[in-house]
Amino acid sequence: MANEELEALRVAITETDNDLLATIAKRQKLTHQVAETKIKHHIQVRDQVREEQLLVRLIKQGQEVGLDPHFVTKLFHVIIEDSVLNQQSLLAQRANPEASLPINRVAFLGEKGSYSYLATQKYFARRSGELVEIGCKSFPDIIATVESNEADFAVLPIENTSSGSINEVYDQLQHTRLSIIGELTHEINHALLIHEDVELGKIKTLYAHPQVFAQCSHFLAELGNIEVKPCDSTSAAMLVVNELKSPEVAAIGSEGGGRLYGLKAVKSKLANQKENHSRFIVVARNPIKVPLQVPAKTTMIMSTVQSPGALVDALTVLKDNDIAMTKLESRPINGNPWEEMFYIDVEGNIEDGPMQKAVESLRDMTRYFKILGCYPVEDVAPTRVAVASSLTQ
């Protein structure tokens, strides 16, 4: 009886979901046309004044049909983010027709199910062309695979909200000719993955990447008496658990990745720090041109002369040209204990006037200077509206 009632309602919900998808697809076609018009007439992709008007109107209209303003805001942030990223992607592809390949061969760390694999899937879902995944064992392997033209792109983790910068990747970037052509942020949610239903207390052996163990140390302490087995990658850990098919073993990795190995998540958010994101960069043999209509970031490396204030002087050049720095990372140079290499991310397009001026000054004043790449910003800041005030208007 209850089941019949629920079934009928669910059929009706399915219909509305189908309508939703169809309407969203229609909206996407329209925003694609908007992008074409913007390309033709050199108009900026984002128009936050319009977005704000849109949100305020939608919130009001939503309230009239009983929808929570916070829900409507959140929903349209997701829709607008998708629309902005699609428009940016279209512009970038038009500006770099040679980079649009029928097949994208992408190198990444680990195998199917690793966090780098999931980030690769996410980034290339927005690009045209078929995706061919090339799992690699180490960061130098990944770089070599692209340099030797066995892969077209590589996806590399560069920093993590809990563990910080991934120095190994920064060190690789110092010695390669590859260019950064994109970035993305991906949520890292460590879950306990098992092959069949077991009680937590029955698990005797836990497989994971050593860095994952470090990030989940509080959870491991809670578990108590358990044997911990380090693996080369998260995907390797999943594979072992999939093959052992025992109720006494488990892996730590992403829930989505685990499903690829038939594993079930029994507990998630295992990391000590609850908010856990990684930023990945995408590299290729050739740099790309970022259209000026799209917000861009530029990554550069430089080494300054060993004099007090040399770095400050370099950063002042950026400030004087009104260029915002989003990241500064320093790494020692192998064999040169008196020098440091600085990695700097700034907001700006390398083809922009102030940026070119700044780069010219920096080249003059540093011992070594290189642009690692200029690429579209993937972090679409949501347009905020005063939800409360729109409630009372």
Place this chain on the structure above:
Amino acid sequence: MANEELEALRVAITETDNDLLATIAKRQKLTHQVAETKIKHHIQVRDQVREEQLLVRLIKQGQEVGLDPHFVTKLFHVIIEDSVLNQQSLLAQRANPEASLPINRVAFLGEKGSYSYLATQKYFARRSGELVEIGCKSFPDIIATVESNEADFAVLPIENTSSGSINEVYDQLQHTRLSIIGELTHEINHALLIHEDVELGKIKTLYAHPQVFAQCSHFLAELGNIEVKPCDSTSAAMLVVNELKSPEVAAIGSEGGGRLYGLKAVKSKLANQKENHSRFIVVARNPIKVPLQVPAKTTMIMSTVQSPGALVDALTVLKDNDIAMTKLESRPINGNPWEEMFYIDVEGNIEDGPMQKAVESLRDMTRYFKILGCYPVEDVAPTRVAVASSLTQ
């Protein structure tokens, strides 16, 4: 020409957005009926197996019309979260008819625009009844306002991802008879708020709450020579900037809050730590009953005898009853240097068998034990699907 083209496209987009809202409202009515059926037949609110099937189907169907699987997943996570929260809210209201008031008088820290104000708006948007906001100057004031029946509820920040637990609030909870009846998480995004367009370099004075200055110390260091003026609350800082109407002053607070004072955000995400969320609790004079169909949390405080292992023994009781702990906080007891008070959050409903057994044991073995409240979990964990595998099926 470009404008005409864009205008026509935008009219079409507005139409699809209207369709979207209408369909979402229709879906919400259906899920409301689902909730009614579930209440009648005592069925759990969430059915993650069904959610997973739903997502897999929607992702596939979305791909057929050219939608990115990650976008579809994100979109329906927002829709499902809203649906689950609405169903939970309906169940909780049915189980506590006496707590459904025609007017909800809510006490919180600061005034219009403070983070506590925004959290209050968000929480009560989902409840029936009119909201009357009562801004207070301090945490003891807030508690007193509810205890004396000048307010029905209070919204209190209890922990923050960057600054940790808010000890002042924990200490208040030790001495009050109020009960926790709800929780919510709210994003804290500090933005630089100004009255009119100015260059960052022109700002001479910055108003904010002292804790905000602490959380944004890196940004302040970057700004350099600027005078910093501490205020009682974020809303007080906004009010000053609104009244001064000078291009040389700015406040730090939320973008949404700033808009209530006619202020514009020129830079956001100012905090040292990029991920910044606060967890708030909602308290009232009487505890509520949480229906067993809804995931619940229980907060308790206890002091153990001063013997090594007394706390471990208490925690073992929870473990033995298979009750997961989500937070443990210890606070010294004023005047009793040999004792500590422990605040423990666990997953579980106080009316559940294992929980009652655990509580009974804990009462026996502790010097002091009190349930601060049992309330619905507001954090709706999204159902994960293997996006990548659904791509290839």
